[in-house]
Amino acid sequence: MQLPDIIFKFHLLCKQMRLTNLMFADDVLMFSNGDATSMMLLLPSFSTFSKTSGLKVSASKTNAYFNGVPEELKRTPLVAWSTICSPKEEGGLGIKDQKIWNKVMVGRLVDWVATKKDSIWVQWVNVNYLKGRDWKDYTASPNSSSVWRRICRVKQELSVGYSYGKWTVQPEGYTPAGCYEWLRGSLPKVDWYGVVWNNWNLPKHRFMGWLLAQNSLHTNSRLLEFGMDIDDSCYLCGLAYETQPHLFFECLYSKQCADRPGSKVQKGVQTAMVMGDHIAAMAAAEQMQS
Incomplete structure (x- = not known):
């Protein structure tokens, strides 16, 4: 793999050999400098490997190791562990700490x-x-x-x-x-608990709804914050900056789905409207921080 030094920075101990990877029978080790640009250039190698070999990377067996890298460059979890370990009624997933x-x-x-x-x-x-x-x-x-x-x-x-x-x-x-x-200890019960955790929501929809309530969906605006070079406009309508409030409550395509009579999408979107105040408050907080 030949990558120009101007853009891609090699690991300090691999620069002289221009070494980016070592391949074994069932393992692949990849190396780079810890800057955001080098790591973003290294990531597409996984998809290239999959397309070439027909093998897929096992996420459960994949690990990243950092040394001397600023905290802001390390992968930030979607939701804080303390929140995950809270009961569902308090906004968590009910996992024991x-x-x-x-x-x-x-x-x-x-x-x-x-x-x-x-x-x-x-x-x-x-x-x-x-x-x-x-x-x-x-x-x-x-x-x-x-x-x-x-x-x-x-x-x-x-x-x-x-x-x-x-x-x-x-x-x-x-x-x-x-x-x-x-x-x-305990926290107040969240007002969106019944909207997300109910018997007629599919498990994947419950988890997506929970991420939505945590303001942790990977919208284009959030991916830009992670340093990805992408278009920040909404994929559905292309008319506005893609944020969670826009995607669910302002996007013209979403509104059309909500207005379609008798559809399952209408029921889901209208139910999600219960979370509108919660998401609006999170959006206002983000604007104040920026």
Whole structure:
């Protein structure tokens, strides 16, 4: 692959050899400098490879590694992980936050010690670590194992939930589900929940509707922000800048679909109008930032 140095910048350790890729039996490694132009020039190589070989790149087995690259050049996720881990009613996807969940499961061991659970492990902890000291005020020694120090750190984080050695956050005592909700906190229910997450929406339509509510659809305006050299006009009408509000509520083609009597498209577009205020507010916020 011959690419001019003026446009494409080679990786620092590959420049002398003009090396852009290494191919193995079932793997391909590709290298470039970390600037946006070089990476955008490298991406079409994947589609060229597919057209030439008949093979398709497996997205699940593809990774990108950066070194010394500014944060703004790295791939930005469509939606923040904290939002994804929120319940659907609060605007997320209902996926458990594994960091919090791990802390919750360690917290179960903390509760066993606090409540003096009838367990050989608890007896062993009392004999070898606590040695008659109060669990509430206990501090792990720097020489203790890393696992025990971790348990003691979680104890400190959960200490506000205990009173006289009992977990008081839930009346039934310590439960993983209850502790998770307590650590995660809660947000107000979003007004578009019922529009996106209902029984008659197809799964892919639910996900697209969720991305729409998060202002994360890859419209031409957003792709331009990512540095792609494309036309920013609407693909459907070609009359305006393609943004989410335009695509769903201002585009002439979308309006024609919504006005077509009895069509499924009409029902879908009219239902999406419920989200109009939400999207308009996001558009106003974007204009204020710009």
